[in-house]
Amino acid sequence: MSVLRIKGNLVLRILISMNILLVVCIFFLYRPDNWPVGLESLGCLVSFILLAITLFLACRLRKKLIDDRQQRNVTIGLGLGLLWTVEISINNFIHPELPLRDHIDNLFLFVIEFLVLGRAAMDAYYGGKILPGLKSGFWTGMASGAVACFTALALVVCGMPFLLSDPLNIKEWADVRATAGTPDMAVYFAYQTFAGGLMHLFVLGIIVGLILGSAGGLMGWAARKIAGVRA
Numbered sequence: 001m002s003v004l005r006i007k008g009n010l011v012l013r014i015l016i017s018m019n020i021l022l023v024v025c026i027f028f029l030y031r032p033d034n035w036p037v038g039l040e041s042l043g044c045l046v047s048f049i050l051l052a053i054t055l056f057l058a059c060r061l062r063k064k065l066i067d068d069r070q071q072r073n074v075t076i077g078l079g080l081g082l083l084w085t086v087e088i089s090i091n092n093f094i095h096p097e098l099p100l101r102d103h104i105d106n107l108f109l110f111v112i113e114f115l116v117l118g119r120a121a122m123d124a125y126y127g128g129k130i131l132p133g134l135k136s137g138f139w140t141g142m143a144s145g146a147v148a149c150f151t152a153l154a155l156v157v158c159g160m161p162f163l164l165s166d167p168l169n170i171k172e173w174a175d176v177r178a179t180a181g182t183p184d185m186a187v188y189f190a191y192q193t194f195a196g197g198l199m200h201l202f203v204l205g206i207i208v209g210l211i212l213g214s215a216g217g218l219m220g221w222a223a224r225k226i227a228g229v230r231a
Contacts, residue, residue, distance in 0.1 A: 008075030008143070009058075015146040016055040019201070022153035023047050023194075029157065030190035032182045040191050047198050054142075069123060069132065070139045076119060077140035080112050081147020084200060088151045092159065095166050109204075113212060116140050120216025125224050133217020134210065141209015145201035152197025156190045163189045 027036075027044040035041060087108040091101060119140055124133030155163065163169055164185060173185045180188045 008078055009071055011078055012074050012143050012146055013055065013058050015150050016051055016058060019146065019149050019153055019197075020048060020051045020055065022150070022157055023051065025157050026153065026190060026194055030184075030187045032184075032187050032191075040187075043191065043195065043198075047194075050198075050202065069127070070135055073119065073123070073136050073139040074143045077116075077143025078147055080115060080140060081144040081151075083108055083112050084144060084148035085151045088148065088155065092155055092162050092166065095168070098168065101168070112144060113204075113208065116144070116209060117212045117216045117219075120213040121220035121223070122216075124217040124220025126220075128221070128224055130214070130217035130221045133220050134213040137209040137211070137213015137216060138206065139209075141205040141207075141212070142201070143205075145205020145209070148200035148205070149197040152193050152200065156193050156197075160186055160190070163193060 023044055027041065030040075032038055032040050087105060090096065090104055096104060116137055120133035120136040123136040124130055127133075169185075169189055173180075173188065176188070177183075177185075182188055
């Protein structure tokens with residue numbers, strides 16, 4: 001087990017811990033009219049619990065859940081997460097217009113998920129079973145999603161002026177202001193971005209990672225069987 005893989009596992013745990021802290025910060029910094037209750041507060045509470053459970057599993061059960069191969073996949077996932085950071089940064093700092101923004105989002109999504117799928121297929125091929133592919137999708141997805149989540153939540157806490165100056169956000173706010181449930185544009189986009197960050201971790205990261213891991217695992221296992229028949 002290399003030092004790089006060990007540090008990758010440590011970075012993952014630190015990122016999840018930082019995400020928990022950022023959720024708490026958002027709860028206190030951005031207060032809708034019905035604070036401290038309401039859907040926004042419930043979302044913070046549920047996210048806090050899910051992140052705490054994820055951190056517990058990553059810390060207490062890592063020796064049982066992460067073998068040497070998956071240690072490597074955590075490090076790979078962190079690298080893929082940096083691609084999410086680039087995508088989020090382009091949208092919120094450069095502010096490209098539509099439909100270019102959608103094309104950029106779709107390109108990054110395709111590249112990241114394709115690499116997760118390919119890594120899962122490779123692990124299953126060399127492992128000779130579907131399970132290594134499934135585990136690969138889970139850990140690469142979780143690690144990449146943790147980076148994306150941290151980027152989005154840190155943007156809410158530290159970069160709100162960039163969100164408020166985005167022409168698309170300004171237009172959206174003009175359209176939804178009357179029904180947004182808050183008179184504060186910052187509060188509205190804080191929780192919109194908050195939801196997007198958590199979606200990157202739990203949906204695009206873990207859930208889609210498991211789906212791609214299953215598909216890649218089946219592909220890698222089937223490829224090995226076909227190669228074995230031909231041999």
